[in-house]
Structures are given as structure tokens and as C-alpha cells.
Amino acid sequence: MALASTDLLRLATAGSVDDGKSTLIGRLLFDAKQVLTDQLEHVEEASRRRGAGMVDLSLLVDGLRAEREQGITIDVAYRYFATPQRTFIIADTPGHVQYTRNMVTGASTADLAVILVDARKGVLEQSKRHAYISTLLGIPHLAVAVNKMDLVDYSEETFDAIVRDFCDFAQGLNVRDIAYFPISAKHGDNVVEPSENMPWYGGTPLLEHLESVEVADDRNLDEARFPVQWVIRDHESDYRGYAGQVAGGILRPGDEVLVLPSRTRTRISRLDTFDGPVDEAFAPMSVTMLLEDEVDVSRGDLICHVDDAPELERELVATICWMTDAPLRAGGRYAIKHATHAARAIVEEVVDHVDIHTLKSDPGASELGLNDIGRVHLRTSKPLAFDPYSRNRATGSFILIDETTNDTVGAGMIC
């Protein structure tokens, strides 16, 4: 039997009302033959009820009653499909400003973002905002899908102008790889199949790009990071192992390691899994680490190689996406969760606020409101072992929690 040996690509899609995002996802699923009969019947029936002339593929992906009623995406929906080359998880994220926090949720785990641009409208502020948030969250690959090419007569000039505009804008973004695709999600041009309507386009269809873009190199394989999640004990066999998910680098038995924050040195004696010991562990493997010496290690500690330890500080500056109505201001106190470590944090200062429409930084800001993004200086109750987010998404990120409501109110990316 053919068993799974494909790798996994997590992608996020972003676009606003009428950009055709849901139609694009519907088209990807449909043309990749991932839509099953009962789902399609459902959509055909709903399309008829709404008086749509042709099958509206966007109806495949709207999940909640309120979304179907309003024809908008409120929260992230996850879709799954596989081709012989790859398995995909699509986080279908909302594009509206008021649901930015949900877009951030969907984008936080993505390897690649598909940014929708309406060919008739060109690069609007919202497309820029989606691209900015995607790159802010460290998504290394952008695919700009210029949609509705059928409505601009499949014009090469229109496409080229949009590409030029986007390139100009992207100069200011921290992104390694941008690819551009002229598509019509409604008619299927350049989504899964090459378009006969755009012979001037020499590139691949979108799906082929998604299947081939190299993401394994995006992980940090240099600096070993192992946040301890859970201590596994078995009294009968005198077993004591530290369980966690590798967050960076490559760990091997015999490696000399440092336990933070205590700075105790020891060596890895074994890397265990339920299926037996392994010779090496790298992100995102979940393993259990056994150490040579009896040292004090508990949840929240971070184990790294002795020669490339992360920062261990009580002060940090981070870009924060704020997710609740009550604004973030100097003096605010929150619970902070960083990797497996829980502490408390106080806001020392709001450093600046980025206008997510113009992407201009405003250093005079004194607070961040709902869906605002800006840099903040924090002091924590205990030292945190962290890396810049640009080096490691796992040890460079944290969440802020309101201690009275228990809500997650901020997403932080350490500068």
C-alpha cells in the first residue's frame, strides 16, 4: 500500500470581501479533485438557492452560519488536501481589519502566504496590510495571486503593472521569496491547470508552486533549543526524562548542554521516543531527553548547546499585535507565556505604533488598541530565555494573557 512519505506545507490565505479568496480555495480543492460528491451536491444546491448561475465554489469553505449569511469570513477555517507531492494545511484567514487577530492566528503557523489581489483594483491598502502582517509573522514565502484576470481581458500589461507596484511596496518588507501568478479562480486559469487565455505567462500554475517551494530550509537547524514541557518519571525503572518539542537546531546524545535559567552544564545521555532511542532530534520532533547528571530541570526551562545560548533577560522589546478592546498602555500587567515558560510582564513603554493602512511608524503613540500593531518594551517577573523572532519563531514568540478574563490579548514577536 502507498504510505505517507510526503511532507507538509502550512499555508495561509488572505484577502478581503470580493477578492475571491474562498473561490480560490474552492477551486484548488475542486481542481485537485479533493471535493467529495456530497460536499459538491451541497454547494450546488446552495448555489441554486442563492440564484447563482454557475456553481459557487466559495460556498465550499464557509463554515459558520453567520459567515454564510453575511458572505464574509469571520474566523480562520482550516482545510486539508494532498497531492502526490505534498500534504497541505490551508488556514483560510479573514481579511477584514476588525478580524485581524484571527488573521494573525491563521498566519502564525504558516510557511507560505497566498495574498489575493483583485486585478481590476490593483494593489490596495488591504493587500499591503495582509502582506505586511504575513511578513511580520515571519512567513518566509509569499505568493501573490492576481485574481479575476478574466475581468481585465487577461491583460499582460495589467498584470505587469500590479507586479511592479507590489515589488515597489515589498522593498520595505522583510521577505525572502515572492512569486506572482495571474489567475482566475472562478474559471480555473493558472490555479491547478495552466491557462490557455494567458499564453504570455511563462510561469507555473499556483498549485505547482505550492507543491515545489522549498520550506525545509526555513527552519533553524543551527541553534539547538529544547523547551522542557513535562518531566516523565517511572519509579519502578528509576526513569527520569525531560519531554518536549525541539524548537531549533539538532540535538544528539553526548552533546554538552546548558540548562537555562540555572546555567547548569551537563550532557545528553539519551534521546528517547516511545518507539525507542533516536540518534538525533530536530524541530519539530517531540522527544524525551535524558541527562547524564542529576540536575534540577523542570517545565519552563530551556536546554541548549553550551556555545550558542539564547538571551536570558528580564527586559525585552517586541512587536505586539493587540487583540482586545481594552488598550495596552505603559504600566499594564499581564501573564506572559513564552514557549513552555509562564511568568508575569509589565509594560514599561509603548515604543511606537504602526499604522496598518499606511505601514508608517508613529513613535508618539502611547497605547495600542484592538488590532493595532506596535513595538513595546516589557519587563518580566523572571528571566526569559529567548531569541529574536527573525531567528526562531518558537523561542522568539509569546502571548500576553489578561489575568482577570484569562483571554489571550496580545501576540508578541521579540525584536
Place this chain on the structure above:
Amino acid sequence: MTARLTHLNALESESIHIMREVAAELSRPVLLFSGGKDSIVLLRLAEKAFRPGRFPFPLMHVDTGHNFPEVIEFRDRRVGEIGEQLVVASVQESIDRGRVTEESGPRASRNRLQTTTLLDAIEEHGFDAAFGGARRDEERARAKERIFSFRDDFGGWDPKNQRPELWSIYNGRIRRGESVRVFPMSNWTELDVWEYIAVEGLEVPSIYFAHEREVFARDGMLYATSEHMQLIDGEEPFLASVRYRTVGDMSCTGAVRSTAADLGTVVAEIAATRITERGETRADDRVSEAAMEDRKVAGYF
């Protein structure tokens, strides 16, 4: 060296990470184990996360009393092998105690009654987190649900106001009386589950494989004849080679015609199927366009 994981390895690792976070952050978790394929995988993931230690939680089954006997037999045997504690929450007891009223008529099902039994058991045992094997690919409301799904003190889900869930940092903080449903296999698909069962060599109840059974056709589905099902006029039982794609209550789970008698042919059949598992075999999702969303808001898994 490529340092690359297959997609199944990546999914497994993510699930293990989620289970350990719950064990560390919540005080009294429970793992829901029905003997169905998803919870069989969930149980293996728990072994991967916590062995050689013991599970930091018991297992629980919400037993409608209308389950397939093959599945109950399997459940008890598997729990015995694994050596962990099983709590059985019984819908029959909820009926006997007057907490719920049995539906009547030939289409009666205990599916809806499970919600009360589940919520009562969560309260009685003081569970603050319950692991379930639900997957986002199953159904449109589930596609929207977070991995940590918060429930108010009535067990209800508020789909329009879910906590942001960033990276793999989970916020497990809750107030007394609230609880969280945790779905470590959110990102798995039905095919992933079967491939994993094959790779791990996991045993599943015999009804997942093709067998000869007396069935009758209703609403385009095949149901097993049993003491729990009343025939409606015109329904004629007949023998057919069938298997089950999902395992729920006998009153709402349909069989599919199949000759797939081993894991290899089941995986091939799932890979080639053109109908979703819940669309094909679950009457409980056919009630309305938002049947699952409505039940989840009320506290269903």
C-alpha cells in the same frame, strides 16, 4: 542530512506536544475513548507522550447503551492492555435518573442525550479538560474550531468569539466551572488516521472491516438491524457485505457497502472515496446545514 519529517511524523509530534501542554497546564484532564478509530489513535498518541510514565489522566467513555457490542468488547480489552483507568458515563443512567428523556419512535436516537451525560460527568468528576479525537476535516463547524476549545460553565461553545490561538502556544487558563475541549488531532484527515493505524499496527474493532451483516436501507443509508432500531413500514432487512467508516451509536451510524477486509484495502478505499465520512454514514449531521454547529454550541463534542 535533510532533517525532514514526513507529514505523519509532523502531525504526530504536534499532537504529542498538545497533550503534554494540557497535562502541564490543566489540573484534571480526561481522555475520551470510545473505541472508535480516532480515539484509538488518540490513545496511542497519549502513550507516545507519557510513557514510560503513567497517563496523568483517566479515560472516559460516554456510553449510549446503543453501541456496537464489538466495539464495547474492544474498548474493554484495549483499556485492560494499556493498564489505565476507565470511567464509563452512561446515558442509560441519565435516563434512569430523569436527567434526559428518551426520544420515541422509529427514528429515536440517543445522540443528543449524550451531551447531558457528558456535561454531567465532567461536572461530577471535576474534569477541566477533555481530550477528543475530533478532526477539522470532518465537518464545516469543526473546521473553524481551535485546538483548545473553550466551553462556558454550561459546556457551550461560542464560535464567533474564540480565543486567538497563536503558534503552538496554548493558553489553558480557565475559571472554575469552565472547561476546555482539546483536539490534539485537529489537523489530521481521515486518510492520515488510517495510514497511521497501518504504520503503527494498531488494532481496531472488527466492524471497520467488511463483514456480512443484516441491514436495512433508510434515507439513503444502510443501518444494522438490532434491538435498538424499529423498522418503518416498507423497510426490508437484507444481508450485505458492509463495513463502518465511523463508529457512533447504532441508531445514527450507517454502514457502507464494502469488500475491504483488511487495512490495506481500507486505506485504498478511503483514498479513492468520493464521499465524506460524516456525509456518508452519520444521520446526526444531516438534520440541517448547521447541525454540528448547533450541537457544539449546546455542549456537544
